[in-house]
Amino acid sequence: MLNKKAVAFVLTSSNKTGNENFQNSITEKFKEYEIYLVTSQELETLLQRLDLEKYNTVIVQPITIIEGIEYNKIKETALIYQGQFNYFRIGKPLLDNEDDILRLVEVLKDTYLNKKPDQGVIWVGHGSRKSSGETFKLLSKVYDNLLEREILITLNDLEYLNVFMDKINSWKVKELIIAPFFIMLGNHYKKEVISDDVTSLRTFLLSKGFMVNISYQPLISQSGIIDMYKEKIQQEE
Template identity: 25%
Template sequence: MKKAILSVSYGSSDESQIENTIDRVENEYRRAFPETEIRRAFTSRRVIEALRSAGTPVDTVPEALDRLCRDGFDHVYIQPTHIISGGEYDSIRDCAAAREDRFRVIRVGGPLLDGESDNEFVCRFFASRYGSAGQAIVLVGHGSDHTDNKKYGELQETAKRLGFDEIFVMTLEASPSLDDILPEIRAAGFGKVRLIPLLFGAAGHAKRDIAGDRPESVASRFRAERFEVESVVRGLGEYQEFAALYAAHLRRAAK
C-alpha cells in the first residue's frame, strides 16, 4: 500500500501568500499524516502558467493524479481548500472519478463549509476573535452561480440560530449581496463594520474588491453609506484554526 495526499488550491504566484496559506495547511496535513507523501496541485491556469514561466513547475489536478499513478501510489486522498462545493470543486471530483480504475482508493475531502458543524465553527471563531460592541462582522465570500452557493445563506442562518446577531454574510458575485445585507445591518443599529474575507487567500479579491479604495469595493460602499469601516486583510489559510479544520476534513476522507 502506497498512500499520498494531494493538496489542491486555486494557487498563487506570490511566495509569501503560498508560505502563509498553502504551506501552513500542508504542514497541518503532515502533522496529521506523518508517514504519507504530500503532493500539490493548483486549479488556476493563469497562476500555473505564471509560475512555469518563472521556472517553478506546478501540476494541474489531472497532471498530479497521473503522476501519482505513474509513481505507484494506490491510495490517494485529495483535499481542496475551496470554501464551498462550487464549479472548481466539482471539476476536482470529476477528475478523481475518471481515474477510479487507476487507484485502489481515491477520495476527495470536503470544502471548508461542509456541514452545520463547520458553519458553527466559523461563526464561533469570528465572533470570538473579532467581536466588538457596536460593530457588525461582515464575512465576505466570493460567490458563485453554482447551486452550492446556498452555503453562504446557510452560514447566515447558523449565525442567527446561535445568537450571533452581529455576523452578516455576503458575497462579491452572487447572493447574498451587499445590497441584501445593508438594510439588515442598518436596522440592527450598527454604525461600524469589520470586513473579513471568507476566502482561502487574501490576495486580489481581499485587497482590491473588499478592502480597496476604489469606489466599487465593499469598504468604499459601506463608507459611502456613512459606516465606520475596518478591514481584515487575512485569508482563512493564514489561521491555524482553519488549517486544522481542513486537516479534519482530510482525516474524515481518509477513514
C-alpha cells in the same frame, strides 16, 4: 510491497504563498502520507507523477468551502486518474452538511469577540448562484442568530448592498471591519471588496460615512479550519 500514500491538497488560487502553517500542520498530523499542496492547474501533473512513482493510496482534498464550480473542476480532473491507484478518494468541501456549518461558526465566532461596541463586522464570501448557494444562505442565518453585530454576505450580494443597510445601521456603529470569508485572498476579495474601485464594498461603506477597517486573515490561517480539513481526510481513510 511498500504502501506509498499521498494526499494532494488542491488550492483554487494560483498563489500558494502564506500557506506554510497549513502545510506544516497537515504534515505533522499525517506523517504516514506524503503531503502535496498544489493549485488546480498543477493537479493533473502531480497525479501523473504519483502514478509513475507507483503510489498505492491517493487522496485528493480540494480546498474549497462549498461544492461549487471550482470544486467540480478539481473533481473532474481527479476522476481521470481514479483507476490508477489501489485506493483513491476525493475529499468533501469544507461545508458539506449542516453540522459542518455549525462547526465553522463555532470556529470563527471568537475571531472578533473583542470588537468594540462601536464596531461591526461584515464577512464577505464568494457564494454561488447554483444550488450550493443554499449553503451560504443557511450559514448567513446562523451568523444572524449567533453572532452580535456580524453578518455574512457574498459577492453576489454586492449588487444589493442597500438591502443590508437597515441591519447594519441598527447596530449604531461608527466603524465596520471587512473580513474575508475566503480560503485565500484572491482577486475577488482584493478588487471587488477592499479596493478603491467605485463599485467595491469598501467604497460603498465609506460613502455611507463609516470608517472601514480591512482584515487580511483568510480562513486557511485559522487553526480550527485546518482541523476541519484534517477531519475531512480522516473521514476518507
